Amino acid sequence: MLRATSIRDIVTALNGKILCCEEKADELIEHFVIGAMNLESAIKHFKKISDKAVITGGDRSDIHAAALETSTKCLILTGDLYPSYSILGRAHEANIPVIVVRADTATTIETCEKLADTTQLNNMSKIQHASGIIEKEVDFETIYRKLGLTK
CATH class of the missing domain: 3.40.1390.20 (HprK N-terminal domain-like)
Incomplete structure (x- = not known):
């Protein structure tokens, strides 16, 4: 995609x-x-x-x-x-x-x-698709925690 x-x-x-x-x-x-x-x-x-x-x-x-x-x-x-x-x-x-x-x-x-x-990535469909993949596949909470960026 x-x-x-x-x-x-x-x-x-x-x-x-x-x-x-x-x-x-x-x-x-x-x-x-x-x-x-x-x-x-x-x-x-x-x-x-x-x-x-x-x-x-x-x-x-x-x-x-x-x-x-x-x-x-x-x-x-x-x-x-x-x-x-x-x-x-x-x-x-x-x-x-x-x-x-x-x-x-x-x-x-x-x-x-x-x-x-x-x-x-100048097409809204592509941006939404990429965003969905990132949200699904990347554990931001763990990254933030390991970086000391969460409470």
């Missing part, structure tokens, strides 16, 4: 354009999946991974449709290729943002992975 990247940060890093569901731009993406396989393999693979962005060529409507049928949080289409109206309509109905970027798929995944590698 702490490595997660917001859709907004992805759009900015890729100089992309959100085609629908822009209100979801602050959602966090935990996994990036490349959709460069055949349809059957894609469906199996997509079902295994949640909280993901699927990165694929803008001309792969079969992969777009498969991604929209699973727990995909964002669809990133490469090559400055736009989806069909039916895919865009399905994405809108499923409330899944679709982003179009100029870069190719390899460059896009590389950029997204770099974003994930730079942990940013």
Whole structure:
């Protein structure tokens, strides 16, 4: 979760354009999946991974449709290729943002992975999650007592 990247940060890093569901731009993406396989393999693979962005060529409507049928949080289409109206309509109905970027798929995944590698705690969801982990896992009372900071 702490490595997660917001859709907004992805759009900015890729100089992309959100085609629908822009209100979801602050959602966090935990996994990036490349959709460069055949349809059957894609469906199996997509079902295994949640909280993901699927990165694929803008001309792969079969992969777009498969991604929209699973727990995909964002669809990133490469090559400055736009989806069909039916895919865009399905994405809108499923409330899944679709982003179009100029870069190719390899460059896009590389950029997204770099974003994930730079942990940013500037998102309220991340801050709350980190705070919860710290509260649960750190025994502050014992630390304060050992430091002589409690009565």
